[in-house]
Amino acid sequence: MKIGIITIGKRQVGWRSRDGIVRSFGADGGSDPPHVDDLYREFGQKRGQEDAAEPKSQHGVRHLGELAYRHCLAQQDFSAVVLLLDQVVLEECFSDSCEPADVILVATNQPQTVAWQFYRDDTCWLAELMAGAIRQRFPHITVRVWVCHQPLSETETVRAWIAQQLQQYLKICPEGGSLYLQLKGSAPQLASAVEMIAVIAMRQFSISISHLIPVEPTPFFAADSQSARFATTLKIIHLGEAFWPLEQQRIEMAWQRGHFMTASVLLEPHRDRHEALYQLANRLAMATNWQIKEMLKQLQGQHWLDQRATKQVTTKAQRQQWQQAISQRCPAKAETRESKFLKIWESELLIELSLRQTNYTFAFMQFAQMLERLLFLRYDTENWREQGYLEPPPTIAWQGEPSLGSLWRGWVTCHGRSAEDPLVKRLEMINQYRNSVVHRSAPMSRSQLQDIAATSGDTPEHIHGGLLQLLEEIADPRPNLLVARSLYEWGLEQLRLTLQNR
Numbered sequence: 001m002k003i004g005i006i007t008i009g010k011r012q013v014g015w016r017s018r019d020g021i022v023r024s025f026g027a028d029g030g031s032d033p034p035h036v037d038d039l040y041r042e043f044g045q046k047r048g049q050e051d052a053a054e055p056k057s058q059h060g061v062r063h064l065g066e067l068a069y070r071h072c073l074a075q076q077d078f079s080a081v082v083l084l085l086d087q088v089v090l091e092e093c094f095s096d097s098c099e100p101a102d103v104i105l106v107a108t109n110q111p112q113t114v115a116w117q118f119y120r121d122d123t124c125w126l127a128e129l130m131a132g133a134i135r136q137r138f139p140h141i142t143v144r145v146w147v148c149h150q151p152l153s154e155t156e157t158v159r160a161w162i163a164q165q166l167q168q169y170l171k172i173c174p175e176g177g178s179l180y181l182q183l184k185g186s187a188p189q190l191a192s193a194v195e196m197i198a199v200i201a202m203r204q205f206s207i208s209i210s211h212l213i214p215v216e217p218t219p220f221f222a223a224d225s226q227s228a229r230f231a232t233t234l235k236i237i238h239l240g241e242a243f244w245p246l247e248q249q250r251i252e253m254a255w256q257r258g259h260f261m262t263a264s265v266l267l268e269p270h271r272d273r274h275e276a277l278y279q280l281a282n283r284l285a286m287a288t289n290w291q292i293k294e295m296l297k298q299l300q301g302q303h304w305l306d307q308r309a310t311k312q313v314t315t316k317a318q319r320q321q322w323q324q325a326i327s328q329r330c331p332a333k334a335e336t337r338e339s340k341f342l343k344i345w346e347s348e349l350l351i352e353l354s355l356r357q358t359n360y361t362f363a364f365m366q367f368a369q370m371l372e373r374l375l376f377l378r379y380d381t382e383n384w385r386e387q388g389y390l391e392p393p394p395t396i397a398w399q400g401e402p403s404l405g406s407l408w409r410g411w412v413t414c415h416g417r418s419a420e421d422p423l424v425k426r427l428e429m430i431n432q433y434r435n436s437v438v439h440r441s442a443p444m445s446r447s448q449l450q451d452i453a454a455t456s457g458d459t460p461e462h463i464h465g466g467l468l469q470l471l472e473e474i475a476d477p478r479p480n481l482l483v484a485r486s487l488y489e490w491g492l493e494q495l496r497l498t499l500q501n502r
Contacts, residue, residue, distance in 0.1 A: 001177040002094060004103040004212075006086055006130075007194055008123040009185035010061040013130060014082035014228045015068060017042055022082050024221075024228040025061045025068075025126060033226040036064060043067050050116040057116045065125030072132055081133035084230045085214040089182050090138055092234050093212065097140040104144045104169070105130055106162075106194060108187065114151050123186070144169075152189040159193045166197055170205045178272070181239075182212040202239065206268035209239040240270045244498070252495045255488075258353030260285035274498070275309035280491055287484050288353065292346045296326050296483065313494065325481050337381050342479055344373045348468060349484045355460035361437060361444040364452075367467050368404070368434045374475040375407035382414075389413045405431050411474060423473060426452060 006012075010026035017023055023035035023042075040047040040059075045067060050057040072078045083090070094101045107127035110119055124147050131143045146165050150157045170177075181198055183191035202209050214231035221228055240247075247266055254262040264281040271278050283304060286295035297303070304310055305319050329342045347370050354363035379402060384390050389410040390402055402410070408427040411417075417424050430452055436442035446458060453466025472478060 001174050002101040003177050004180045006105050006182040007186035007190050008105055008107040008127045012085045012185045013126050014084045016080045016082055021225055021227040033221055050120050060120035062120050062122040069125050069128045078132040078136045081129050084228055085185055088214055088231045088234050089212050093180055094141055102142045106146045109147045109149050110151050152187055155189055162193045162197045166201055177207055179207050179209045180212050202269045208269055208272045211237040257356050258288055276313050277494055279304050292343055296330050300326055325483050340377055345478050346484045352460055352464040355463055360446055360449055364444040372404045384410045
């Protein structure tokens with residue numbers, strides 16, 4: 001759904017007079033043509049004053065706009081209303097009758113306590129004129145008029161009112177809408193309030209926001225007839241794009257540390273340009289919840305790989321490589337030893353991400369789980385119990401699945417390792433640490449992980465590398481392509497490229 005917010009100023013609306021000249025409600029002599037006086041004569045009205053004691057306080061757009069609106073209402077015809085700045089906005093962004101659209105016109109109706117110079121320029125009736133014209137020309141558009149009754153000088157009060165209006169409106173809107181702001185021509189206080197609150201709403205409601213900037217013709221009035229000319233071109237600036245350099249750094253940091261749900265939330269307002277990254281963040285978040293199989297399934301076909309947004313930022317070779325790797329891990333028929341082995345290795349990324357978060361206990365438990373799963377796969381597919389590699393169960397009746405301790409000791413027996421073998425000592429150390437964590441809630445430290453990894457390096461890369469080397473000694477070497485890691489690194493590369501290419 002498209003939502004447009006247009007703040008109303010007196011230069012935005014014109015009137016096509018009987019002589020064919022378009023007269024602007026904001027042109028009141030001086031350097032501009034005397035269109036306001038001309039329009040009073042056209043409506044057969046004498047131009048009065050806001051303050052009888054002040055000769056200069058002539059009626060302005062507030063009074064004239066009401067005259068024009070009453071005239072159109074009586075005729076049931078708004079065809080004489082000319083949208084000098086906003087016709088191009090409506091035609092280029094809201095003219096598709098198949099796409100639902102709301103247009104909100106934000107106008108002013110300040111109390112009479114403000115000075116007459118400000119009161120007479122209130123745009124509440126111009127907004128009604130515009131609303132009538134839009135409904136007549138674009139019947140598929142739902143037009144709403146918001147009228148601010150606060151003095152524009154009270155900026156905090158105006159912002160609070162805008163915030164209340166926008167929040168109430170967005171709560172009832174369908175999710176996934178796009179918000180378009182046209183703020184040109186209105187009072188600066190009103191335009192800045194709408195822009196500021198919209199930026200907040202962009203994060204709160206996860207919507208994309210774009211600025212629509214009509215390009216005013218130069219000169220604004222035709223030299224021969226003094227007729228007001230209307231904008232014919234439009235600049236569109238995505239608000240998210242303007243904030244992207246700051247947002248990109250936060251997203252990259254979250255991504256690098258494995259906080260994919262945070263990255264997803266930060267990416268949501270930028271989905272119009274980074275949809276593939278947004279969708280991928282949600283998939284990788286499944287992996288951090290140990291839902292490896294579900295993640296792989298949600299990457300296939302139209303779930304991600306074959307989406308249009310993904311195809312725009314990846315090569316065919318990349319997608320084919322990922323698809324082939326996923327198919328090996330998620331076979332169409334029954335699971336195989338290979339598919340189970342490959343899925344176990346997909347968890348290795350989680351170890352490094354936990355290390356980056358300095359969550360050493362969680363990193364260790366993920367590593368210990370991978371070790372146990374790899375050992376169990378060998379036990380299950382190589383018939384270790386029948387081969388006599390495992391100690392016999394305590395009773396004949398008990399034939400449960402083996403523990404980590406039984407599995408690593410079975411591996412030692414299978415490979416004929418001695419108790420003094422450094423690798424055997426490390427396996428025993430892992431078993432003891434795991435029991436301490438599970439049974440006594442003992443935390444793990446970085447130095448303990450360094451001992452397990454047999455490395456003096458204290459970076460996540462050093463420790464992670466040492467832990468994976470140990471796993472490769474226990475089982476077969478890791479696969480050449482790890483899907484989760486490949487996509488994680490591809491996402492990081494994309495985030496860095498977007499900043500470089502600005």
